[in-house]
Amino acid sequence: MAVNARQSAPPPTFLGAGAKTRKKVGSLCSSCSPSFGSEDQAPEFVRGKLLSELSTWGIGGAARLFVEVRNREQLVSSIRHCREHNLKFLALGKGSNCLFDDRGFDGCVILSRINDMHENGCGRYRVGSGYPFNLLGIHTSKQGFGGLEFASGIPGTVGGAVFMNAGADGQETIEVLEAVEFVDTNGQTRELLKKQGELACSYRKSPFQGMPDLGAILSATFQLQPCPLSRDRQRDYLARRKQTQPVNERSAGCVFRNPGKGCQSAGALIEAVGLKGLRIGGAKVSELHANFLINTGGAKASDVLSLISVIKDRVRAESGIQLEQEVRYIPY
Numbered sequence: 001m002a003v004n005a006r007q008s009a010p011p012p013t014f015l016g017a018g019a020k021t022r023k024k025v026g027s028l029c030s031s032c033s034p035s036f037g038s039e040d041q042a043p044e045f046v047r048g049k050l051l052s053e054l055s056t057w058g059i060g061g062a063a064r065l066f067v068e069v070r071n072r073e074q075l076v077s078s079i080r081h082c083r084e085h086n087l088k089f090l091a092l093g094k095g096s097n098c099l100f101d102d103r104g105f106d107g108c109v110i111l112s113r114i115n116d117m118h119e120n121g122c123g124r125y126r127v128g129s130g131y132p133f134n135l136l137g138i139h140t141s142k143q144g145f146g147g148l149e150f151a152s153g154i155p156g157t158v159g160g161a162v163f164m165n166a167g168a169d170g171q172e173t174i175e176v177l178e179a180v181e182f183v184d185t186n187g188q189t190r191e192l193l194k195k196q197g198e199l200a201c202s203y204r205k206s207p208f209q210g211m212p213d214l215g216a217i218l219s220a221t222f223q224l225q226p227c228p229l230s231r232d233r234q235r236d237y238l239a240r241r242k243q244t245q246p247v248n249e250r251s252a253g254c255v256f257r258n259p260g261k262g263c264q265s266a267g268a269l270i271e272a273v274g275l276k277g278l279r280i281g282g283a284k285v286s287e288l289h290a291n292f293l294i295n296t297g298g299a300k301a302s303d304v305l306s307l308i309s310v311i312k313d314r315v316r317a318e319s320g321i322q323l324e325q326e327v328r329y330i331p332y
């Protein structure tokens with residue numbers, strides 16, 4: 001699935017010539033960063049950041065512009081800045097579900113590192129979009145609250161998990177999600193509430209995918225229930241994951257969605273057509289779990305895309321099933 005970055009438009013003129021090296025190009029202009037307490041808090045835009053450093057696959061060329069935001073004001077201001085300069089942008093978490101193009105991204109990558117957490121002691125957690133999802137799974141399970149045990153092995157952020165409606169081990173993010181706060185492309189903050197029916201999700205789908213005026217997710221509120229078995233369950237899920245998935249290799253988790261009821265899982269289908277271990281360039285189908293494609297070193301996005309194409313063709317030819325990608329390909 002190719003992803004359209006938000007607000008496709010010509011690059012801004014203030015950037016000057018593209019640089020190969022990481023180089024600061026300046027902070028937000030004063031007209032679009034009204035709410036900072038001090039200059040020190042203004043996010044710094046960096047030119048030429050290598051996206052291979054920001055994706056679990058370790059693949060991708062340079063971003064035209066990159067900014068890391070650590071609080072809501074910085075995120076809102078960064079989005080307003082992109083809008084004012086007609087700059088396309090995308091929001092990024094841990095890059096565990098993205099395939100960046102070998103040429104990079106001709107826009108601004110906004111990395112959320114908004115890590116605040118507020119808990120009420122009764123299973124309600126309001127967490128910033130950059131909070132690591134795996135840590136949230138461990139933290140909540142240790143505190144005896146159930147519902148996010150599955151998260152402890154997921155290498156993404158809260159923002160990415162909400163956006164993808166992450167799931168594993170029979171649990172899904174939506175089941176315990178109460179509210180999501182986001183900023184739209186005009187820089188306005190808004191909230192969607194589950195009790196109002198505004199968070200309808202299905203398998204790996206959330207209302208945020210395809211939302212035309214989504215800027216970026218700011219925070220999510222989860223309501224969990226007391227569960228004495230939560231910590232044991234979380235440990236069991238993690239142990240099983242380590243046995244069945246190549247967790248120590250460079251991947252982006254499962255590449256294909258499972259086809260659905262009555263069908264085998266995508267991994268089983270790929271194994272059945274004999275493609276485990278198939279290699280194109282530096283990319284390889286995992287020997288442990290065939291729905292994982294590994295960067296064995298120096299893999300290009302084009303290697304991964306070729307492997308995806310071969311897998312789809314072979315599975316369709318031999319089983320009649322059309323596999324669909326779960327990972328998001330981000331074109332230049």
Ligand SMILES: NC(=O)C1=CN([C@@H]2O[C@H](COP(=O)(O)OP(=O)(O)OC[C@H]3O[C@@H](n4cnc5c(N)ncnc54)[C@H](OP(=O)(O)O)[C@@H]3O)[C@@H](O)[C@H]2O)C=CC1
Pocket residue numbers: 003004005089090091092093094095096097098112129130133153154155156157158159160161162163164165166167168215216217218252253254328
């Ligand atoms: N079940 C499993 O074992 C695994 C699951 N995963 C899944 O992948 C997810 C990836 O998380 P993560 O690595 O953080 O995501 P990524 O950084 O890979 O981003 C994936 C997409 O999510 C969107 N996104 C990320 N953060 C935000 C945000 N703050 N606001 C709005 N959109 C956002 C972006 O959409 P856009 O491009 O439109 O801006 C982006 O393309 C996990 O949470 C999980 O769902 C990954 C690995 C293993």
Ligand SMILES: C=C(O[C@H]1[C@H](O)[C@@H](CO)O[C@H](OP(=O)(O)OP(=O)(O)OC[C@H]2O[C@@H](n3ccc(=O)[nH]c3=O)[C@H](O)[C@@H]2O)[C@@H]1NC(C)=O)C(=O)O
Pocket residue numbers: 167168169170244252253254255256257258265266267268269271288289290291326
């Ligand atoms: C990895 C991801 O999520 C994973 C999640 O971690 C696990 C655990 O709950 O369940 C899903 O995998 P999955 O359907 O392959 O689950 P598994 O339990 O590993 O395998 C299902 C069945 O397929 C078989 N299988 C799996 C892989 C393989 O190479 N060969 C094979 O035969 C397994 O033996 C099992 O009988 C999610 N994948 C999808 C696409 O839904 C991800 O989202 O990135």
